[in-house]
Amino acid sequence: MQLGIFAKTFPEVGALPVLRAVRAAGYDVTQFNLSCVGLPSLPDALDSTVVQEVAQASAETGISIAALSGTYNMAHPDAAVRDQGLRRLEVLMRHAPALGTRLITLCSGTRDPDDQWAYHPDNATAEAWTVMSREMARAAELAQRYGIDLGIEPEMTNVVSSARKARELLDTLGSPRLKIVLDPANLFEYGDTALSRERTREAVDLLGNDLAMAHAKDRRADGRFTFPGDGVVDFPDFIALLRGAGFQGPLVTHGLSAAEAPGVAEFLRGLLT
Numbered sequence: 001m002q003l004g005i006f007a008k009t010f011p012e013v014g015a016l017p018v019l020r021a022v023r024a025a026g027y028d029v030t031q032f033n034l035s036c037v038g039l040p041s042l043p044d045a046l047d048s049t050v051v052q053e054v055a056q057a058s059a060e061t062g063i064s065i066a067a068l069s070g071t072y073n074m075a076h077p078d079a080a081v082r083d084q085g086l087r088r089l090e091v092l093m094r095h096a097p098a099l100g101t102r103l104i105t106l107c108s109g110t111r112d113p114d115d116q117w118a119y120h121p122d123n124a125t126a127e128a129w130t131v132m133s134r135e136m137a138r139a140a141e142l143a144q145r146y147g148i149d150l151g152i153e154p155e156m157t158n159v160v161s162s163a164r165k166a167r168e169l170l171d172t173l174g175s176p177r178l179k180i181v182l183d184p185a186n187l188f189e190y191g192d193t194a195l196s197r198e199r200t201r202e203a204v205d206l207l208g209n210d211l212a213m214a215h216a217k218d219r220r221a222d223g224r225f226t227f228p229g230d231g232v233v234d235f236p237d238f239i240a241l242l243r244g245a246g247f248q249g250p251l252v253t254h255g256l257s258a259a260e261a262p263g264v265a266e267f268l269r270g271l272l273t
């Protein structure tokens with residue numbers, strides 16, 4: 001497994017300063033976000049000079065781009081908003097290989113019209129599932145055209161709120177371009193280490209063959225997110241489960257400050273080695 005971190009963890013602006021910060025903190029790969037070069041995560045267009053800047057910074061620092069963040073609200077109640085998101089996602093797909101990766105991360109979205117990370121009671125409805133799965137199918141068709149994999153992350157606040165729903169989506173759409181990003185802290189809201197282990201083991205059992213990336217974020221018993229090692233997620237167990245499933249991809253941490261990044265790198269690398 002390669003140890004990585006979200007590029008936007010660091011306050012620097014510009015591909016080279018950001019990737020130098022990633023390297024200095026002790027990481028090998030990054031999940032890159034175009035906000036690090038002063039653009040929206042999903043821009044309407046992407047200039048070749050920006051692409052070259054990122055590619056050159058990656059080569060100079062030795063930090064590989066494991067994935068690009070391409071999230072938009074795939075379950076938004078307004079079709080025009082979804083269409084705009086898909087157009088912008090295609091821009092990212094078109095340039096992803098030149099940026100150094102063929103993986104773009106997504107979420108399944110929410111029926112909340114204002115916040116793509118907010119829970120909405122309609123997320124569990126048949127209509128929400130239909131809207132989201134049709135949007136995901138459209139994205140998968142484009143991904144097939146461009147040779148890009150799409151990493152879907154099960155999150156409790158989204159329509160794909162569990163490992164079982166993620167399995168259902170993969171089986172229903174049947175696209176080889178749809179993969180999973182697994183974050184154990186997103187599989188429960190309140191609970192202890194025993195619950196975390198139970199949910200994580202279920203998820204790896206259901207989704208282990210389809211994992212493109214693992215995320216490393218922690219959660220406290222009261223529901224608050226925190227950095228790995230500061231909550232109830234059993235990371236030694238999680239990493240052992242990933243290895244047991246044959247996963248050899250990137251383990252990428254996020255939800256931490258730049259100041260916390262070196263200590264988290266030391267903690268996670270100790271588990272990996």
